[in-house]
Amino acid sequence: MSKPIVAIVGRPNVGKSTLFNALAGEKISIVKDYPGVTRDRIYADVTWLNYQFTMIDTGGIEPESKDLMLKHMRAQAEIAIETADVILFITDVRQGVVDSDFKVADMLRKSGKPVILVVNKVDSFEKFMPDVYEFYNLGIGDPVPVSGASRLGMGDMLDEVAKHFPESATEEEEDERPRVAIVGKPNVGKSSIINRLVGEERVIVSDIAGTTRDAIDTAITWQDKEYVFIDTAGLRRKSKIKEELERYSIIRTVTAVERADVVIVVIDASEGVTEQDAKIAGIAHERGKGVIIAVNKWDAIEKNDKTIYEHTKRIREILSYMPYAEIVFISAKTGQRVNKIFDIMDVVIQNHALRVATGVLNEILMEAVAMQQPPSDKGKRLKLYYITQVAIKPPTFVIFVNDKQLMHYSYTRYIENKIREAFGFSGTSLKFIIRERKEKE
Incomplete structure (x- = not known):
């Protein structure tokens, strides 16, 4: 919701x-x-x-x-x-x-x-x-x-x-279909991607009037699965408000991202990844959404055997805070790899809503602690007692420890990497909440 x-x-x-x-x-x-x-x-x-x-x-x-x-x-x-x-x-x-x-x-x-x-x-x-x-x-x-x-x-x-807030039992609640937002700077080809996805012969499109807003969402059915693309009408008609004002496009992005499960961040291959792209992707990351980076206009690039590698490396550097994001190189103009977006979306949607059994999590935690000793400070060592998953979208875990101050960001990151090694979780951020428990409990 x-x-x-x-x-x-x-x-x-x-x-x-x-x-x-x-x-x-x-x-x-x-x-x-x-x-x-x-x-x-x-x-x-x-x-x-x-x-x-x-x-x-x-x-x-x-x-x-x-x-x-x-x-x-x-x-x-x-x-x-x-x-x-x-x-x-x-x-x-x-x-x-x-x-x-x-x-x-x-x-x-x-x-x-x-x-x-x-x-x-x-x-x-x-x-x-x-x-x-x-x-x-x-x-x-x-x-x-x-x-x-x-x-x-x-x-x-x-x-x-x-x-004035909608009752929590609104229609949106029951809507199980995955919601997808396509975001990015002006002119990176967001609407061409939508039109390309909509234009595939095997895709069935239906407009849904927005429940709480006047946005028109578009339902797209691909291989018997239905996806809801958020306010694609807003993308298709140029907004009344001039997009030059960066602030305004950011506001629209926040609104779209808020309603989505998966966010496709579109980057212009001919420009490469920019600061503005990092801001936009940062919103999706911060909101804990599934993220796919679609590098569009790939047809317009001079390529050799290293091009994809170089572009990927650059994206990973600038978006270093989201190493989990899936990257796909596409061309809305020629249609190259556009259908692959559906396959990647399915993986990301699954990971975003994945639940891991507590027993398995604790096995991973114990193993991780055995492999790399937790940090200590002034003779006091961090102890990790227990981990459990408390939510999905994004997968959220609570770790109980003896002293919150000792649980450094880097050690949380280490535990996260161990969990990712075991379950992949590609395309989605993971959230960790650290709680203190006294020894006796």
Whole structure:
């Protein structure tokens, strides 16, 4: 089940980022140790009571003039309307209601998406309540007073947000078909790949209206198996929003990846793998999805017997944080190896949902510990008691140890490699949670 997406919209200086940071808490969604993964924080995972959602900040570009301002606000609103399940419209009690607030409110109201009107910078309810009432004039419901800086009113705001989340028993839940997202920089050939997959004679295509969003997903049946390609309509029609703004394409990517089981990251062979590719792949990695790297336009490359090897090596270097990703060299134009994507997808889908018996895991753990002694510090040695798999998509393991501080990243990586040696798990990341247990337990 994909997490709901909540988008933040609002003029510059209304305190969007303060609010974003207050909600994201210290759990910043951006991964520290991977080079090339985006640093400007656009999205974060938020947990509130028993709800989990992904929050997206649509803003960030600050136009100079009044006219540009409105254009920018409209673009933000469009993105929010297109991708979000719930929209947080942020205004500023100290600036009061301004003209562009009305215009954006109109757009949001017409969208039919749930909108929560948030009035920020209300550091004292007694003092500012009369000013808050002015925001009723926007005509999008009750204003929710908050202060991002002093974290007042956050709970009430999140309660409002959560009211609009789909009940967990939505139709998406029962849909067992694997969901696939095709992502990548503009012009790497994402839509040609879709059209090529759709265009195969043996493929049956049907459009499904999106359950929670207006995206049109495409069901593709290949050799009696059905796959759902996410919002391929969005790929086929050039988005209304200009793709130049990198931030916007990243937001679309986050939304697509969030809903997918398997992500196909498309790279342009003639350009080779770039920093931007690393950012996009990083989103899929961080979200624990199955990953396939499709190197497109392979027909356009001068080749000798080392070309594939050199390209693979370069991809592995730049995407060093995801050595498990499957790589396939294709040409959407000629159709070369495009069908192979289905075979690789099947493997990745299987691995992404693979469960390993606890007994077998513990045998591997004991053997690994015997082969390479766990690290020690100031005379205290790490002990690993037990491992068990607690989830799939991605496969997630809990390891019980005597002291969390001693369990270095590198030793976790070593255990991961041992598990991969035994079960492959190609195409999917693995997640490890380290828990402490006292000796006596």
